[in-house]
Amino acid sequence: MIVLMNRQQSGLLFILAMLLMMSACSQSADITPEGNAGISSFLESDDNKGYTRAEKIREFRFPEDHGAHPDYRTEWWYFTGNLATEEGRHFGYQLVLFRFALKPGRTTRTSNWATNQVYMAHLALTDVAAQEFKFYERFARNAVGLAGARAEPFHVWLDNWQVKSVNDDSGTWVLQASEENLEIALTLSPSKPIVLQGDRGLSRKGPSAGNASYYYSITRIDTKGTITLGEQRHQVTGLSWLDREWSTSALNEDQEGWDWFSLQLTNGYDLMYYQLRRKDGSIEPFSSGTLIGPQGGTTTLRAEDIILETRDVWESPQGGRYPVAWRMKILPAGLDLEITPYLHAQELDTTVRYWEGAVSIQGRQGDEKIAGNGYLEMTGYAQ
């Protein structure tokens, strides 16, 4: 579940983000990575030197691994969920906190503001009844308490957007974020154990060693709380999903983007699958996923286990065509699913533009009818 991640772009993301922000404020010409040799050369020069890479299988420890891994270049805490009121008004939400290392190593300077780590966060809400999609972006440094991540007691935050453990032993978290007239306050109670993705948590994205991430998920989290829009407060319940991933480099140079699915089915099964697209139009054989059973048992899925077909395309007014509706067949499970977005326009026109939105699922497993909700993320389509 990555926003953008080929070899240059992963580290580039942040710098690019800042440059775009700056150029938006000034009247200077747009700066694109291709158009600016300076950036690429700067990034090539020290590349990934000094950072730890996800090369081998490691032992995950909890709660420690809920916290930050600053020796790796990038990391995120990705919360998404589909919620509804009692009357059936449907909402999708996304709160993601990214950590980026600007430089390897720790600082030993005297100012409290000195740091090599910065955070970026995205907050989005899909209001199906209003046919409205809202998204927001924030940045802060990992210093003087402005942003950070702590394992015990769990707390990840940027400004007043945060997820933290409730002060008891229930393992429950609260998620809070507000911006403009939107306020989200949710209680999250995991109902399935932690799933280590890929090979015992090492998720390879390409053939070369080290182009991989450490990746775990909690795929089913009972969620209840309130979504406030202006004066209107909605009591909502539903399911959330957490993805945690950290890495130094992941995508290969020939990879262009991906389509990532997190699906929660009514039969108690959850499914994560990412399809990596190459620049030549072919699908990366390293595309993979996991099917998680009602009790938390997992089945690894490979590219050849999945058949994906585009059903509908949405053209972004900002440029780019997104395949927003899909038919997905999961051969080993005999699942045949129709995935349709709750809204077509769920593109985040943030520093880096991508589509991330709530989807509904209709399908069957053999003769049994199956439904569900999920989140779909698509990167590399923006033009």
Next chain:
Amino acid sequence: MDRALALRRQKILRLASLRYLLQHPWQLALTIIGIALGIAIIVAVDLANESATRAFQVSMENISGRATHQIVGGPSGLDESIYTRLRTELGVRNSAPVLEAYGASGNETLHLIGIDPLADARQGSRFGTTEDGVIQELITTPNTALLAAPTASRMNLTKGDDFEVSLGGRSYRLHIVGLIKPQNQSAAAIEGLLITDISTAQEITNYLGRLSWVDLVLDANADAALVEKIKASLPADAELVPAASRSNAMAQMSKAFRTNLMAMGLMALIVGMFLVYNTMTFMVIQRRHLLGTLRVLGVTRRELFQVILSEALLVGVVATLLGLAIGVLLGQGLVHLVTRTINDLYFVVTVTDLQLSATPMIKAALLGLGGTLIAAFIPTLEAALTSPQAALRRSTLEAHTHVFISRLTVAGLVLFTAGLLLLLIPSTAIFLGFTSLFLLILGMSFMAPLLVMKCVHLCNRWGSTRFDITTRLAIRGISDALSRTGTAIAALMLAVATTIGVSIMIDSFRSSVVDWLETTMRADIYLSAPDLGSGRSYAALDTGLIRNIQSLPGIAGVSEGRQVTIESGALLTEVFALRFSAGIQPGFKLKGGDPPSIWKAYLNGDAVLVSEPLAYHRGLQPGDTIELRTDRGPQAFGIAGVYYDYGSEQGKVLMERDLYNQYFQDRETGGLGLYLKPGVEVDSIIEQVKALAAQAGQNIRLRSNRDIRAYTLQIFDRTFAITHVLRLLAILVAFIGILTALMALQLERAKEIAVLRATGVTPFEVAKIITLQTGVMGLLAGLFAIPTGLVLSQVLIHVINKRSFGWSMESLINVNELFAAIVLAVGAALLAAIYPSWKMTRTAPALALREE
């Protein structure tokens, strides 16, 4: 038919007018130059003022970005955790931390702004760099900075270079990772700007854990609840203020200074207007014959009026255009003088270029044209109203003038009385003060012609037997041609009076300052951490260094001072916290009250002292209280007494250090006064202190008592440098006035002189007549200038200065100065007489007579 005739008549009139102007090119040129200079001074002063103010405002705007509000702290700034709470607890997204300081590198003053680039992007770019990887470098690499591109190019620096900057008495090496280029603002807006990440700023200013202020972008109406929430969340030492009120409070500081400059400029224009009046009168008088003839030939009054007024308009337009051009050139020079004064006295502002803006130009153009027309109106009216027969007769003119003079004198008396009455109004308005000042001097100059007439009569009566014929001729010529000489004398008198008045004011001021320095500066050596201008960054001395200096043998005692600016709402108050070691007598001169009991209350920390300007501006008296926003919240301090102080025109609160420490967290010391034991060499202590400072790595500014007095007076003189320049220009305008008047007068009398010559008067005697006449005119102007100048000086000292700055001073009248004024007036007049005399003596009598 009638219309065709009228048109032709008008054409002839215009031709006659044009021909006249062209036949008297010198007169035309001098008038134009005189008015142009008057306008030029106005334009220059206004432009220079506005450039300085604009540069200040623009740099304020640039620094505060789009901020609508700011959270400000006490003397030691804000705790950085306030910002974190603002973000994480209140979720105030449109907020950005700022740490500000002034530094120096070579000759350049650098304005250091420490920012959080991540927060700043939301605030609207306050620096326009889009260079690669800059943000990353700023945040992660210590001592990296962005430097304003124009400043960098002057310093021969570019991206990738290192340079030394001195901040708060210590030197740091900074690495330039990018240049700040002007965005939609002018280059002046970013002049001297040095931007670093807040981490670097904290490290190089040694301001760890602190911020100067927090910028906020709030819609006060929409976010009213949020504003209240923010206010409620702030600790006692912090306050939320609208951003505009802050920059206004800063700009307000130099307002009185700028008003005074403007008044000086107006004075020059008034002198210029006299000149126009003078010239226009001449242009009418010289053509009386022609005008009379035209009227006899059937030209209507209305037509005559139109023609002469359009002549004035033509002169006005040409002079105004020329004046605007000269003004812009002059402004280039003045802007540096103004800026230097503002930097010396008020706040740091970097101005490199004169900002050409329309308002001062339009203002000056209107003043110039309007002034010319008003000044030309009376002579024009006179020309038009005079009956043709009367116009053709010479004698009516001077007879008429005498009637006019008595009216003028009455008007002068009325103006003078009005000016006096205005002074009696108890007010602190500077504007009222200037109005009465102008009424007074205008009144006195209106009375000048009558005085001239009386003096000449007296002189001639007394001299009828004592003077020879040429002298009597010369003197009588003045009153005979009073319509011409009167205004010239008035103009010169006004200029010289201004010189006298301003000189007396400056001398009095200076001697009061010297006196104040004597009583206040009692320590032998003064030592401070170099601080650039005021503002909210205060250089501090190393505490270890202070201890070491105190324990030097030879030191009898030490005074420790700390001066900070307290902001509350729109008010800025300077607080000077002082501690004297035992046995040292504080050297402040108290204004009234019982000194021992006042000092006791002060030293016990029961009450504070306020300086005279502060007491004046805020209407404070002993026994009142003054409220200051302390780190423990607003606190009212009792006032024990008022002391004389010329160091700050806003005024200061003098507070015992222990009392200060009770209310403020700040524990730094900005400066020391060292009192030496008898017989100890100042130089040897200076050497020892220097060595200690070098050891501590602290840059210090070290001045002996003598040096600091010299330095203070140097700043004083620098402040008044601009005044001297303006005074000189006013004299120049008056000089041109008298030259014009004399030339017109003498050339007009060509016939009279020719008759004299024909009757056997030698060219030498003619020259003597002319020189004597002008000399007497100069003498009269000089003599009348003395009382006028004295009145002017007293109004300047007791009204204008008091109302502008709140300083009281003893007036000091230097007789030499008065004598010099007379010499100046006579000298200017004689200088102006050279050319006309030369010309007259060379004219062959036959030629002059032939014109008959």
